Amino acid sequence: MLLPLHVMNSLRSPLIRQQTFYLKQILESLLVTIVLAISVNAQPNPSGIIRGIVTTIDGAPAQGIAVSLRNTSKGTIANANGSFEFRNMPAGVYIVEFSLIGYETSTAGAVITEDNPTADLAVRLDFSSRKLDEVIITSGGNRFARKESDDVSKMPISNMENPQVYTVVSKELMKEQIVTDYNSAFKNVPGAGIAEIRNQGRTTSISRGFATPQLVRNGVGSFTYSSVDPANLERIEVIKGPSATLFGSTLSSFGGLFNRVTKKPFDAFKGEVSFSAGSWDLNRLTLDINTPLNEDKSALVRVNTAMHSERSFQDAGFARNFLIAPSFSYAVNDRLTLLLDVEFSGYKATSPMRVTPSARGTARSVTELGLPYKLSFANNTINYSGQQYNIYGQIKYKLSPQWTSQTIVSRTRSSADGNVVGLTILTDSTLRQTVTNQDYPYYGTNFQQNFIGDFRLGPLRNRIVAGIDVYTLRATRNDAMVNMPALNLKKPGNAYNNFNLAKVSPLFATPAFTNFVSFNERTYSAYASDVLNVTDRLLLMASLRIDRYSNLGTYFPSADSTAGAFRQTALSPKFGIVYQIVKDEISLFGNYMNGFSNVSGSDFFGNTFKPNQANQFEGGIKLDYSFVTATFSYYDISVTNVTRDDPDHVNFSIQDGTQVSKGFEAELIANPAPGLNIVAGFTYNDSKYTKSNENIQGYRPTTAGPPRMANLWVSYRLVKGAAKGLGAGFGGIYGSESFQTNTKTFTFTIPSYTVLDASVFYDKPRYRIGLKADNLTNEKYWSYRLAAQNPLRVTGSITFKF
Structure with a gap:
C-alpha cells in the first residue's frame, strides 16, 4: 500500500536515512560480488565503454561533478555538457559514483558484456543548478565554460554536437567583473567591439563584420528601443553567422544575433x-x-x-x-x-x-x-x-x-x-x-x-x-x-x-x-x-x-x-x-x-x-x-x-x-x-x-x-x-x-x-x-x-x- 506524501515525509528520520544508506551499500557490494563470481573464468573485454550525462534536478548539465568507479583507481570530471566517459573497460558490473563537495555521494550501476560493450547512463542529482553554481564558485572549476543552451538550436544538443559557433557570457562572469551596464558585458565576446549606442540608448554591436542589433530575448523576438539593464540576465548568447533558418531575417543580421536569456x-x-x-x-x-x-x-x-x-x-x-x-x-x-x-x-x-x-x-x-x-x-x-x-x-x-x-x-x-x-x-x-x-x-x-x-x-x-x-x-x-x-x-x-x-x-x-x-x-x-x-x-x-x-x-x-x-x-x-x-x-x-x-x-x-x-x-x-x-x-x-x-x-x-x-x-x-x-x-x-x-x-x-x-x-x-x-x-x-x-x-x-x-x-x-x-x-x-x-x-x- 502506498502512503500519502506527507506521511512518507514524516517517516524520513535521520536514523531511517542512515539505515537505508547502509542497506544500499550492502546490496551494491553483494551485486558486484555475485557478478564477479559468475564471470571469474570469462576472458575480459578491454574495449568496453561506460559513459553518460549528469544533470541537476532542474535539468541543467552538472559540470564539475567528480565521477569515479568504485574499487578502482579510475576517475574523471563531468565536462561543461555534464558528460563523462571511461574507456577500455573489461566486461563486468561497475558502481559509478558521483560526488560533489558538501553533498552525499550518488551511485549508479553499469554492466558491460561482450554482447553489449557500451553502458549509457543518464543520472539526475538531487540538487539544483543554483546549488551546483555555488559549489563550483567556491571550489574552483572551469566555471565560465558552461555553454549548453536550448535556444541556440531550439533543441537540446550540446556545444560539442553543434556545428554552429556561439559564445556565452554568464552571470557569474558579469558578477566577477562588476558589470553595471549591458554594453560592458560584451568585452567578453570575441569580435563584438565597442558598442554603437543609438539615440535612445539601444545598442548595436558587431558580429563577423556586420552591425547586429539587440532584438532577441529568450530565443524569440523582443524589439528593444531603449537600453537593457543587466540585472535580470542569466546569460548572453552570441550566435555567430547568418541565422535566418531558425530565427528569421527580422531578428538576425548576416553576422549572427544576440540572445538575452x-x-x-x-x-x-x-x-x-x-x-x-x-x-x-x-x-x-x-x-x-x-x-x-x-x-x-x-x-x-x-x-x-x-x-x-x-x-x-x-x-x-x-x-x-x-x-x-x-x-x-x-x-x-x-x-x-x-x-x-x-x-x-x-x-x-x-x-x-x-x-x-x-x-x-x-x-x-x-x-x-x-x-x-x-x-x-x-x-x-x-x-x-x-x-x-x-x-x-x-x-x-x-x-x-x-x-x-x-x-x-x-x-x-x-x-x-x-x-x-x-x-x-x-x-x-x-x-x-x-x-x-x-x-x-x-x-x-x-x-x-x-x-x-x-x-x-x-x-x-x-x-x-x-x-x-x-x-x-x-x-x-x-x-x-x-x-x-x-x-x-x-x-x-x-x-x-x-x-x-x-x-x-x-x-x-x-x-x-x-x-x-x-x-x-x-x-x-x-x-x-x-x-x-x-x-x-x-x-x-x-x-x-x-x-x-x-x-x-x-x-x-x-x-x-x-x-x-x-x-x-x-x-x-x-x-x-x-x-x-x-x-x-x-x-x-x-x-x-x-x-x-x-x-x-x-x-x-x-x-x-x-x-x-x-x-x-x-x-x-x-x-x-x-x-x-x-x-x-x-x-x-x-x-x-x-x-x-x-x-x-x-x-x-x-x-x-x-x-x-x-x-x-x-x-x-x-x-x-x-x-x-x-x-x-x-x-x-x-x-x-x-x-x-x-x-x-x-x-x-x-x-x-x-x-x-x-x-x-x-x-x-x-x-x-x-x-x-x-x-x-x-x-x-x-x-x-x-x-x-x-x-x-x-x-x-x-x-x-x-x-x-x-x-x-x-x-x-x-x-x-x-x-x-x-x-x-x-x-x-x-x-x-x-x-x-x-x-x-x-x-x-x-x-x-x-
Missing part, C-alpha cells in the same frame, strides 16, 4: 541584494529573490529589480532607470509546465554623443579633428524618457517520452519620447547641434509553436525541431528637427551656454511635426531542423525555413497614403557536420548557413527586387578537453542581391551587388589550476564590397568595425584556507584602426585602442565584496559614432546573500 525561478528559497557605487556618481541597487510558493515546489516565483543612476564623465549627460522583472513557473503535473516572464523598465537620460564628420575640412581622423574629449556639446535639460515592457509566456507539454510541445508568446512595447541631439562637423573648427523632438513607440508580437523530438529510426538517433513562427512589428513616429547656430568646436565660448531647453523649445513652433507609421511588417514562417547521429561520433544537421514577409509600408495620415508596401518569400537552408575525434572532448565541424534580408522597390524595368542573400561556409575545431573549452574556426560569408546605383538610369537601382566577409575566430575558456580562470578571444575579419557603387567598391564597410580585435580576462581566487574566496582579475580589450567613413572620395578613421581593467574581490557564501577599475591607463577611444568612451572608472560593490 533572463533569470528563471528554481526550487529553493534564495536571494541577494547588491549595492554598487562608483565614479561619476554611480549608484546602483539590485535585488534578486526566489522562492517556492507551495510545499511540493510546483509553483515558483523569482523577482529581480534594479535602480540605477549615474552621470557622464563629460560636462553634461546622465542616465536614470529602474527595472522590475518577476518570473513565475508552475508545474501542473509531470508533463505540463507553465512559465510567465515579465520585464518592465523606465529610463530617463540624455542621448549619447553622435558626431558626423565633414569632407570639407582637412581632418581625416577623430584625433586630427581635436574635438575636446570631456565636452558633450549637450545639456541636461535636453533629454528623453524611455519605457519598455517584455512579456514572455511559455507552455511546455510532454507529449510522449520522445516528443515535447513548446508554445511561446512574446509581447513587447518599447518607446522613447523627448529630445535627442546630434552633432554635425561643418569645418575643422565649427560644428552644429541638431535637436530632434520625437515620440516613437514600437509594438512587437512573436508567436511560436515548436515540436521537439528525440527518437531513433533503427540505429539512427534523430533530434528534431519543427515549428511555425509569426512575428509582427509596428512603430508610429511623430517628430520634428531643428538646427542650432554653428559654434567653435574647440573654443565654443558663451555660445556653449545658449544650448538648453528654454532656448530650443520655441524653435519647434515653426517646423511641422511629421506623423507617420514607420514600421508595419508581418512575417509568417515554418521551419524544421534535424540532427542525425550516423554514429555516436558522426552527426549531420539539415535545416530549412520558408519565410513569407509582408511590409504594409509607411502610412502618412495627413495624406491618407501609403508608400513602399511589398511582399517577399524566401527559403533559408542550413547544413552542418560534426565528427568527434574524442567523444564529447574534441570535435571537427563544418557548416553552411544562410541568411536573407528583405528589400523593397524595383529596377528601371519594373522588376521587383529579391531579398539579399548571405551564404556562409565555415569549418573549425571545438575542444572541451580536461580544463580547456575552446573554439577555432574560419568562415567565409558571401552576400548577393545587393542593390547599387544603376549606371544607365539615374535615380534607379540594380540588384547585382556583392559583398564578402571572411575571417578567423578563436575563443578559449580555461581552468589550468584550481581557482585560476581564463577567458580569451581573437578575431580577424576581412570585409569589403566586391561589386557596388564606384565610390565604395573594394572598400571595407564602416559598420564592419576593426579588422582585428582581442579580449582577455584572467582571474584567480583562493579555493582553500582561511582566505578562501579572495581573488583578483585582470584583462582588457584591443581593437585595430577602423573607419567612420570609408569611400573613394573621403576617409575618416578611428584609431586603435587597448583598454585594460582590473578587479579584486572577496566572495563568501553569505556576502561578496568587489572593487573594479576600468580603463586603468585612461586610454582615449571612440565608438563608430565617434562617442568618446569612459576614462578611468572605479566601481565598488557589496552583495549580501540569503
Whole structure:
C-alpha cells in the first residue's frame, strides 16, 4: 500500500536515512560480488565503454561533478555538457559514483558484456543548478565554460554536437567583473567591439563584420528601443553567422544575433541584494529573490529589480532607470509546465554623443579633428524618457517520452519620447547641434509553436525541431528637427551656454511635426531542423525555413497614403557536420548557413527586387578537453542581391551587388589550476564590397568595425584556507584602426585602442565584496559614432546573500 506524501515525509528520520544508506551499500557490494563470481573464468573485454550525462534536478548539465568507479583507481570530471566517459573497460558490473563537495555521494550501476560493450547512463542529482553554481564558485572549476543552451538550436544538443559557433557570457562572469551596464558585458565576446549606442540608448554591436542589433530575448523576438539593464540576465548568447533558418531575417543580421536569456525561478528559497557605487556618481541597487510558493515546489516565483543612476564623465549627460522583472513557473503535473516572464523598465537620460564628420575640412581622423574629449556639446535639460515592457509566456507539454510541445508568446512595447541631439562637423573648427523632438513607440508580437523530438529510426538517433513562427512589428513616429547656430568646436565660448531647453523649445513652433507609421511588417514562417547521429561520433544537421514577409509600408495620415508596401518569400537552408575525434572532448565541424534580408522597390524595368542573400561556409575545431573549452574556426560569408546605383538610369537601382566577409575566430575558456580562470578571444575579419557603387567598391564597410580585435580576462581566487574566496582579475580589450567613413572620395578613421581593467574581490557564501577599475591607463577611444568612451572608472560593490 502506498502512503500519502506527507506521511512518507514524516517517516524520513535521520536514523531511517542512515539505515537505508547502509542497506544500499550492502546490496551494491553483494551485486558486484555475485557478478564477479559468475564471470571469474570469462576472458575480459578491454574495449568496453561506460559513459553518460549528469544533470541537476532542474535539468541543467552538472559540470564539475567528480565521477569515479568504485574499487578502482579510475576517475574523471563531468565536462561543461555534464558528460563523462571511461574507456577500455573489461566486461563486468561497475558502481559509478558521483560526488560533489558538501553533498552525499550518488551511485549508479553499469554492466558491460561482450554482447553489449557500451553502458549509457543518464543520472539526475538531487540538487539544483543554483546549488551546483555555488559549489563550483567556491571550489574552483572551469566555471565560465558552461555553454549548453536550448535556444541556440531550439533543441537540446550540446556545444560539442553543434556545428554552429556561439559564445556565452554568464552571470557569474558579469558578477566577477562588476558589470553595471549591458554594453560592458560584451568585452567578453570575441569580435563584438565597442558598442554603437543609438539615440535612445539601444545598442548595436558587431558580429563577423556586420552591425547586429539587440532584438532577441529568450530565443524569440523582443524589439528593444531603449537600453537593457543587466540585472535580470542569466546569460548572453552570441550566435555567430547568418541565422535566418531558425530565427528569421527580422531578428538576425548576416553576422549572427544576440540572445538575452533572463533569470528563471528554481526550487529553493534564495536571494541577494547588491549595492554598487562608483565614479561619476554611480549608484546602483539590485535585488534578486526566489522562492517556492507551495510545499511540493510546483509553483515558483523569482523577482529581480534594479535602480540605477549615474552621470557622464563629460560636462553634461546622465542616465536614470529602474527595472522590475518577476518570473513565475508552475508545474501542473509531470508533463505540463507553465512559465510567465515579465520585464518592465523606465529610463530617463540624455542621448549619447553622435558626431558626423565633414569632407570639407582637412581632418581625416577623430584625433586630427581635436574635438575636446570631456565636452558633450549637450545639456541636461535636453533629454528623453524611455519605457519598455517584455512579456514572455511559455507552455511546455510532454507529449510522449520522445516528443515535447513548446508554445511561446512574446509581447513587447518599447518607446522613447523627448529630445535627442546630434552633432554635425561643418569645418575643422565649427560644428552644429541638431535637436530632434520625437515620440516613437514600437509594438512587437512573436508567436511560436515548436515540436521537439528525440527518437531513433533503427540505429539512427534523430533530434528534431519543427515549428511555425509569426512575428509582427509596428512603430508610429511623430517628430520634428531643428538646427542650432554653428559654434567653435574647440573654443565654443558663451555660445556653449545658449544650448538648453528654454532656448530650443520655441524653435519647434515653426517646423511641422511629421506623423507617420514607420514600421508595419508581418512575417509568417515554418521551419524544421534535424540532427542525425550516423554514429555516436558522426552527426549531420539539415535545416530549412520558408519565410513569407509582408511590409504594409509607411502610412502618412495627413495624406491618407501609403508608400513602399511589398511582399517577399524566401527559403533559408542550413547544413552542418560534426565528427568527434574524442567523444564529447574534441570535435571537427563544418557548416553552411544562410541568411536573407528583405528589400523593397524595383529596377528601371519594373522588376521587383529579391531579398539579399548571405551564404556562409565555415569549418573549425571545438575542444572541451580536461580544463580547456575552446573554439577555432574560419568562415567565409558571401552576400548577393545587393542593390547599387544603376549606371544607365539615374535615380534607379540594380540588384547585382556583392559583398564578402571572411575571417578567423578563436575563443578559449580555461581552468589550468584550481581557482585560476581564463577567458580569451581573437578575431580577424576581412570585409569589403566586391561589386557596388564606384565610390565604395573594394572598400571595407564602416559598420564592419576593426579588422582585428582581442579580449582577455584572467582571474584567480583562493579555493582553500582561511582566505578562501579572495581573488583578483585582470584583462582588457584591443581593437585595430577602423573607419567612420570609408569611400573613394573621403576617409575618416578611428584609431586603435587597448583598454585594460582590473578587479579584486572577496566572495563568501553569505556576502561578496568587489572593487573594479576600468580603463586603468585612461586610454582615449571612440565608438563608430565617434562617442568618446569612459576614462578611468572605479566601481565598488557589496552583495549580501540569503
